[in-house]
Amino acid sequence: MSGSGAPAVELDAITKRFGDVIANDGVDLTLERGTVHALVGENGAGKTTLMSVLYGLYEPDGGTICVDGQPRTFDSPRDAIDAGVGMIHQHFQLVDTMTVLQNVVLGHEPTDNGLVDQDSARAAIDEVCSTYGFDIDKHLDTRIEDLGVGVQQRVEIVKSLYRGADTLILDEPTAVLTPQEVDELFDVMAELTDRGQSLIFITHKLDEAMAVADDITVLRDGESVGTVDGASTSEQELARMMVGRDVLFEGQERTTEPGSVTLDVADLRVQDDRGLEQVSGIDLSVRSGEVLGIAGVDGNGQAELVEAITGLRPVESGTVTFEGRDITETSRRDRIEAGIAYIPEDRQSEGLVQEYDLVRNALLGNQTIEPFVENGFVDWDRVREHAAEIVAEYDVQPPHVEADAGSLSGGNQQKFVVGRELRHDPDLVVASHPTRGVDIGSIEFIHGRLHEMRDEGMAILLVSSKLDEVQKLSDRLAVIHEGEFVDVVDPDAVTEGELGLLMAGRERAAADGGVER
Amino acid sequence: MLRASVLERFALAVVSTLLALLIGSVIVWATGYDAVEFVTSLLYGAVGNLSNVAFTLRQSTMLILTGVAVAVAFRAGVFNIGVQGQFVVGGFATALTILFLAPLLPGGPVGGVVLMVLGTITAIVAGGAYGALPGLMKAYADANEVITTIMLNFIASGVVYFLIDAYLRPSGTSAPNTESFPDYVDLPGFAFGSGSFSVIGLGVALATALGVYVVMARTSFGYDLVTSGYQESAAAYSGVDPKRTVVTTMTFSGMVAGVAGAMFAIMVLGYYSDPSTFPSFGFDAIAVSLLAANNPLGVIPAGLLFGGLDAGGQYIGFTLDVPSELVDGVIGLIVLFVAAPELFRMSARRFGLGGDDR
Numbered sequence A: 001m002s003g004s005g006a007p008a009v010e011l012d013a014i015t016k017r018f019g020d021v022i023a024n025d026g027v028d029l030t031l032e033r034g035t036v037h038a039l040v041g042e043n044g045a046g047k048t049t050l051m052s053v054l055y056g057l058y059e060p061d062g063g064t065i066c067v068d069g070q071p072r073t074f075d076s077p078r079d080a081i082d083a084g085v086g087m088i089h090q091h092f093q094l095v096d097t098m099t100v101l102q103n104v105v106l107g108h109e110p111t112d113n114g115l116v117d118q119d120s121a122r123a124a125i126d127e128v129c130s131t132y133g134f135d136i137d138k139h140l141d142t143r144i145e146d147l148g149v150g151v152q153q154r155v156e157i158v159k160s161l162y163r164g165a166d167t168l169i170l171d172e173p174t175a176v177l178t179p180q181e182v183d184e185l186f187d188v189m190a191e192l193t194d195r196g197q198s199l200i201f202i203t204h205k206l207d208e209a210m211a212v213a214d215d216i217t218v219l220r221d222g223e224s225v226g227t228v229d230g231a232s233t234s235e236q237e238l239a240r241m242m243v244g245r246d247v248l249f250e251g252q253e254r255t256t257e258p259g260s261v262t263l264d265v266a267d268l269r270v271q272d273d274r275g276l277e278q279v280s281g282i283d284l285s286v287r288s289g290e291v292l293g294i295a296g297v298d299g300n301g302q303a304e305l306v307e308a309i310t311g312l313r314p315v316e317s318g319t320v321t322f323e324g325r326d327i328t329e330t331s332r333r334d335r336i337e338a339g340i341a342y343i344p345e346d347r348q349s350e351g352l353v354q355e356y357d358l359v360r361n362a363l364l365g366n367q368t369i370e371p372f373v374e375n376g377f378v379d380w381d382r383v384r385e386h387a388a389e390i391v392a393e394y395d396v397q398p399p400h401v402e403a404d405a406g407s408l409s410g411g412n413q414q415k416f417v418v419g420r421e422l423r424h425d426p427d428l429v430v431a432s433h434p435t436r437g438v439d440i441g442s443i444e445f446i447h448g449r450l451h452e453m454r455d456e457g458m459a460i461l462l463v464s465s466k467l468d469e470v471q472k473l474s475d476r477l478a479v480i481h482e483g484e485f486v487d488v489v490d491p492d493a494v495t496e497g498e499l500g501l502l503m504a505g506r507e508r509a510a511a512d513g514g515v516e517r
Numbered sequence B: 001m002l003r004a005s006v007l008e009r010f011a012l013a014v015v016s017t018l019l020a021l022l023i024g025s026v027i028v029w030a031t032g033y034d035a036v037e038f039v040t041s042l043l044y045g046a047v048g049n050l051s052n053v054a055f056t057l058r059q060s061t062m063l064i065l066t067g068v069a070v071a072v073a074f075r076a077g078v079f080n081i082g083v084q085g086q087f088v089v090g091g092f093a094t095a096l097t098i099l100f101l102a103p104l105l106p107g108g109p110v111g112g113v114v115l116m117v118l119g120t121i122t123a124i125v126a127g128g129a130y131g132a133l134p135g136l137m138k139a140y141a142d143a144n145e146v147i148t149t150i151m152l153n154f155i156a157s158g159v160v161y162f163l164i165d166a167y168l169r170p171s172g173t174s175a176p177n178t179e180s181f182p183d184y185v186d187l188p189g190f191a192f193g194s195g196s197f198s199v200i201g202l203g204v205a206l207a208t209a210l211g212v213y214v215v216m217a218r219t220s221f222g223y224d225l226v227t228s229g230y231q232e233s234a235a236a237y238s239g240v241d242p243k244r245t246v247v248t249t250m251t252f253s254g255m256v257a258g259v260a261g262a263m264f265a266i267m268v269l270g271y272y273s274d275p276s277t278f279p280s281f282g283f284d285a286i287a288v289s290l291l292a293a294n295n296p297l298g299v300i301p302a303g304l305l306f307g308g309l310d311a312g313g314q315y316i317g318f319t320l321d322v323p324s325e326l327v328d329g330v331i332g333l334i335v336l337f338v339a340a341p342e343l344f345r346m347s348a349r350r351f352g353l354g355g356d357d358r
Helices: A047-054 A077-082 A100-105 A118-132 A149-162 A179-194 A206-212 A235-243 A302-310 A332-338 A347-351 A358-362 A380-393 A410-422 A440-455 A467-473 A496-503 B006-030 B035-047 B050-075 B083-104 B108-141 B145-168 B199-218 B220-230 B232-237 B242-269 B281-291 B299-319 B324-350
Strands: A009-018 A021-031 A036-041 A062-067 A070-072 A085-088 A167-171 A198-203 A215-220 A223-229 A261-271 A277-287 A291-295 A317-322 A340-343 A428-432 A459-464 A476-481 A484-489
Touching (some): A009 A047, A021 A062, A021 A198, A021 A215, A036 A047, A047 A167, A047 A198, A118 A149, A118 A179, A261 A302, A277 A459, A340 A410, A358 A410, A410 A428, A440 A459, A440 A467, B006 B035, B035 B050, B083 B145, B108 B242, B220 B232, B232 B242
Parallel strands (some): A036 A215, A085 A167, A167 A198, A291 A476
Antiparallel strands (some): A009 A021, A261 A317
């Protein structure tokens, strides 16, 4: 298929409308064979819509699609797959209870007298794996639910390759991965392009786009702002194209000093659902007007620590004290009422009810808070106003409070949750990955809000796997490894390299500049 | 279609009913019976004269109350299949209250009202307690509520039968019935003049449906319940205690079932009897609730439709020689047709159609 010299994919003036909303307005994109083409843009800029058009999920209202030089119209993903275009969705399309082998061949099973021919399926997958250097062949009989996210993603890729794809669309593939898994994915992507595969890489992380892409096309408000060379562009240039103005990458100077201790945690031990100890004797304190950052590789006890502080998980031993009151045994609701806001790691299942509109989601967590609820009765007019205020202030798109939460893109969901939690005017905010999946303009805004609220005297406990984020926002930075704090450091004085070593569990040789709690 | 208005849904239900009746009559005709007579008898049995209307409304009253009880639990994501048992226990509590307190209180209308009110209150308490039991077992012993509530239906029926037969059966009789309630313990029939239906009973059912709707839609308690039903993890995040919510949901559901029991004892029977002979309102209520998309207000028209079909079907059974299986089949067809759009709507929502995701 390749070698004809024609681009792998050529999109010409693609237009797609949903009712009155124009999601794509005359977008052009050319994917050269054997290259990575990044598609960047803020949440709701139309990246996913454009790719859904290419993948046959949506019919365009205008424009043409050429694959390998041939004009094509796709009525369904099956047509796209037949033309060699595969898509790796952000939420994997895998059956959790089936094995890797079954998932890969699903819908395209080699058959032998009507039965699935296991041996030739295995052989075909082995061939794909050895061609591209994948290591999933040893997992073929493992069920998907028993595999890590990174491996699941590779299964998705192998599934597309097995179906004969030579052009792959990766829809925000790094959003669900840890930093190490991201590096592994980039290696896989390099291997794929070396073998003649062409990749479209959707992301809103500029450093990732610059790291792997040959060309970068920027979308804004459904239009293509332009295509630049991945090697010669800068983060500033891309950010300006995406947002339409200059973006500050620096933190703001603080204007006030920290006050009294708001949250104090002493010798905390917490178990996970399986009864394994995940938090092993952590001490920490956060003062009002202060941000304590917690950096660490995901899965080192951050989730359990946060849940224990917010009241979602019982502790084994130790105490949690909030504003001088021991709240170790109090309910989640008591803690909400006491003024602890929580931006949860998982907005999909915890932070929002997917089938509720934004009005009903604005009440989530506020069920006992006046003026939204008085004498047990909900004042829906007041809640509706509240929802509208969040949507306006945090620029949630589309700006309709009647929209179901599930219909919003991930970044807009996150903005709504952050807005709801910060508008409580809490005394303590526990923020778990507050900007995960959020575009640059909104990250800037959320970071700005957190700094403002810190200056107004709020205490913030920030957990993030993004080092630049914790370094930029924190006043003090604790590094967690296997349920313990390895060290507490000054975020301005520490380098990323040092942090990396601490996150791997290695203590620094000397206590240089470490800030005691 | 996915977000059809109430009016559209109602129109759909009417058209579906007519279509199902048409197909049903073809089947009746094809099996060699008189289709026209079948349909007219069904309609006549449901609404043909005052006493048939009274019977329809009596069945509807029971189906609305039990339907609301099911809807409450389903809305909160708890599968209360034990409404029948809670209804049986509630009615038994009413009967005990009335039979034991009647000699101690003055007779006449005042005594009647007092007894009926007290009887209803004890039914609510007893139904709630009997609902709380599987709720507690689910919350604190991880026992699946579908299984426990089904089992508790049999236990309720058996224990009540035993108590009536052993202790409450008047001497010299052989039927497992209690004594009749005093004459003054009865709801007036008003225009209907029927011994087993009163507009007051229907009024109680409508008021209960409305009251439960208000609780679900306008109170923070209702928000807690409904949110638990949609997404348990989000409910926990918002401060809802999942274990306690299971118990309160089952209690609330059982309390509504208790009201149904009270109306059955007071309005329909006027005594109490072997529960295994009672109509299976608590099970039919599951279909009523599903048809209403588990909306307490939607249960009202759904209950009226089921009540009418039940009355019409029974009338056909009395008057025509059509096999009862055929009657049930045609009625099942109507239910299927009416419920199908709702089912499609629910499954469409489940599979994420209908949103313009970018």
